[in-house]
Amino acid sequence: MAGQQAVWESRLDSVVVHAVGAVCRRRTAGVVPADGRVRVAGLPRLAAAGSLRVRVVSGGARVAEARLEPVEELRAEDGRPGWERELAELAAERDRLTERHRRLEERIAEVAGLRPVPPPRREDGGLRRAPADAVLALAEFVDARLAVLQERAVELAQRVREAEHAFEVAFAAAQRRSSAERPGGVESAARAVLSVRGEGPVELEVEYAVPGAVWVPTYRLAHRRGERSASLVLRASVAQRTGEDWSGVRLALSTADLTRSNALPKLGSLRIGRRQEPVAPSGWRAQPAGLDELFGGWQDAQSARPAPREVRESLAVPVSAAGGGAPGPQPKPHPHPQPQARPAAKRARIGGAPPAPGLAPQGPAGPPSFAGPPPLPPMASMPASMPAPVPPPAPMAYGAAAPAAFLADEAHRGAPAPEPSEPSEPAGPLPSEDQLDYPAMVLAGPEEASFRRGRLFPEPVRPGGGGGGAALREAEAVGLLPLPRFGAPPRLSAGSFDHRYDAAAPADIPSDGVWHTVAVAELTVGAASSYVCVPSVEEAVYGVLELSNATPHALLAGPVEVSVDGDFLLTAGLPTLAPGGVRELGLGRAEExxxxxxxxxxxxxxxxxxxxxxxxxxxxxxxxxxxxxxxxxxxxxxxxxxxxxxxxxxxxxxxxxxxxxxxxxxxxxxxxxxxxxxxxxxxxxxxxxxxxxxxxxxxxxxxxx
Structure with a gap:
């Protein structure tokens, strides 16, 4: 049972920020339970499932299986973040004051509308004198009442403006707050479900990748006139919105692309001579025979189940008069016409034998499926000059069956495939790389189309990943932040090489999506100050600092704050400086x-x-x-x-x-x-x-x- 599994808490130990995204490592420890099932808590909801890696740091155990599991937990009323409760209270106070001000305005309008109304005049009666004292008394009452209400309205309007200002300030602060504290009554997170083989205490390291992290290099250069060296402080502006705060972590910065594949390319051979069949890749197996019979009972049960009234009316067929029955009402046109069934002999399968006799449908098998794309109209209703349409290609998978048009070459995929002959052992096409990635494939259930049931297909990419579309879009918005002046993305300035920089001290970076400056290292570079003038163009002398990189680290392009003799001079753009390289840095006009x-x-x-x-x-x-x-x-x-x-x-x-x-x-x-x-x-x-x-x-x- 899930409740009996051991849950180990984890702490964030180190983070490597790449050009886009980051790789986080968490440490956890505990005693291996008897069943070996362990859940590691603390992972963010945006953790990528395909990036999960687990390593045994200490202890005599090994990890046999690891996968991510989303976790949704209801919060208690007092478990919500304090800023959310404060924001809700400010919004309620603002609405309450606004409603009071609205009612007071209505009351003022009612009082201002008071007018003396004379009684109705009788036919036999004469003229009546107006009671002047009563009219004046009413006017005095209206004036006095309006003065009190207007004073109260002015005071209440001021309180409404103050409440609106307080709410706007709190809302702006909430927008800049860390995304680790999500509002709402449901807390979303993720856990690593592990299968550990071993006994006794063990310490594990869980590694995963998250989106929503970027960095750019910045520098601070301190130089003394007359000296041949200068102190260069390498800093990094880091912004992240990964859903977890990085507190006291060992930080490293890398220029590598986290999404780039590092697999070795497969080079195909060119052969001269007779054509040879391609060699099947390792791990590819043909589908088992009789796979369609596995879902025969389920399909019969679905056919016997009565359809809803709306579906029965849409699929109703009028009884022919020749059959002896009375003609019924005309059926409603169905939005998805049923396609004509193709003969079983013309259906090709990947890696398996053709279906057994009697299993191929001879007509429409039932109402069309509303889960997938709408089927094509009957072939007989199309003009003869129009080519036969090809169904949209479904993703090919291990042991999958597909129409014959799917077996055509990529260049001729849009054209209908020729009718194949009936070989004794039909050969299927070679699988692609995603079809050989078995951990990323899912088994199609009985509710899928007939050629997908019981077969493995690549898992479709769901928008938003495990954390939802809104959370993923919020994390990816970090890549759109404006760069500092003279700033350049590290992937562009690094060129064709990748570099890594390890911070000397632990860093704290909240998940608020704004730039935070972190000191990485202090380097000593060669510096020689000189001056340049071109009097034929301008009678002015400009200072130049010649930097030579004698460190083993490459200095990427970025802004550098230059101070000479302890005084800040200017902020300039440092060009990319490889190890052993020499570049000039302009310091502006020298007035001396x-x-x-x-x-x-x-x-x-x-x-x-x-x-x-x-x-x-x-x-x-x-x-x-x-x-x-x-x-x-x-x-x-x-x-x-x-x-x-x-x-x-x-x-x-x-x-x-x-x-x-x-x-x-x-x-x-x-x-x-x-x-x-x-x-x-x-x-x-x-x-x-x-x-x-x-x-x-x-x-x-x-x-x-």
Missing amino acids: LRVARHTELRESTSGVLKSTTVLDHGVRIELVNRLPHEASVEVRERVPVSADPEVRIEERPGWSPPREPSAEVPASARLRRVVVPPGGTVEVTGGYVVHIPAGRAVVGGNRRS
Whole structure:
């Protein structure tokens, strides 16, 4: 009995958050009962059934079977969460005050509608004087009463606004609350039902996967000017709504895809020669003979059971006059016409022999089934030019029987299959991967279609899984959270490799679906501060921090908070940095460094027979350092590139081309590194000379810098 089975409580020990989803591990311990049946409680309702794994940590026992079991328990009135009771009380108070205010408004309208009504005038009577004192008394009464009611209405309206505000605040807080405390009178959870073989005390580790968890990397960089290293704190922004709070767990972060299959691919062989039958995969067995006879008695009992009145009327057939009976009323058209039965010889089965004689139906077997898709109309009612429709393909399964059209190739599945001959041993198609996954298959019962009864089929995917559609949609909404600035999904920034990061300390992350920052590790990276300026584009100097990753961990792309000499500088985007890689991180404009660029152009002519125009471009760059330490500045200039071999360009020495040209630093750029002393000034000269033959000169265009 279920009540006699041992129930062991469990505690959450570790969590590995993947790119989407998480893998949780729980620890439990106890003494193995005599029957070996154990239930491990504490699992969330969103735990995936196919991901359940159990490992024996200590003790002489082994686990023979493990499966998930949903649990629905009724809560006591005092067992509901406190915030739910508070929210219900605030809603009741708001409704009560709103109703009082509505009744008071009606009372004010009634009092304001009071008017003096004169008595009816008699025919033989004369004019009567109006009692002025009574009219004035009524007006005074109405004014006094309205003043009291209006004052009370103003006070009550203020209380209604306060009650509505309190309810909205509590409702917003409830929306941000952890999903581990679900409202309502029913508490949903899951249990792991285990079959343990062994005796004595044993400690188990239960592993399962849950959706609704994401993470992105973030960093904090602290650097001291003049030092060759920096402290980089690797942090992670984690959001989860898995239905359970992670309190004091060992947290790990992975870039791997939790839903990606890690099975080895099966490579098919190409053979030249005579065609050979494909080898049946391991574990495939043909269906037992006479399987349809197993449900013969149940089908006869269903046929003998009287149908409801509505079904009898819809299936009523008028008696022919030739049969001697009176013609009955015309039947109501049935929404699902009955298909004509196909001959038994034209029905093919997968992995089994054809049905025995006498078992094949010769006509309509009864009312159509309302559980599956509606059957097709009779073939005789279709035009001759229209091809015969093919029934919708049902999922193929172990030992399943199907119409012959299902045996066609995938490319010709939509066309009707040719009528097969009657071989002595018909061969069935090869099963797919989901048909060989026996733990994920279910046995079709007698209420299914005739070709499904008693056979294994892949279990259909139910929307919402074990936790319901609303809970699953709520968990998957975590993946739609806006990322932090400069943030990138770890699956994209990791590239073709997967990385894992283990947190140094236990972490607490509630199941509220918002970002929580967790410190993972502190790393030491190489850092060299330098400066870059391109005075021909902008007379400004920018700080650059050259980071080198000497750690065994890859640094994924994400936002980094940079602080220099203890002062926060800015938040920048750190690019992905592989182990041993070197990248530059921009630090913004350095106001302590100034740069000025001066140019000079001199034009002359050389040669006697062949006149050549000489354009001498001189560049003088002045750098000023107001920092208390020296600054290494990389000055970038540019030189023209000629596509004409007769036009020569001579460069002044001291400048070097880039080692690896790129879009930011093209091949025409020239670089020169200068060290500026603290509080000093350095002047850099450069330039180039262009020699243009007379026949290649452009009139009025040679003097442009």
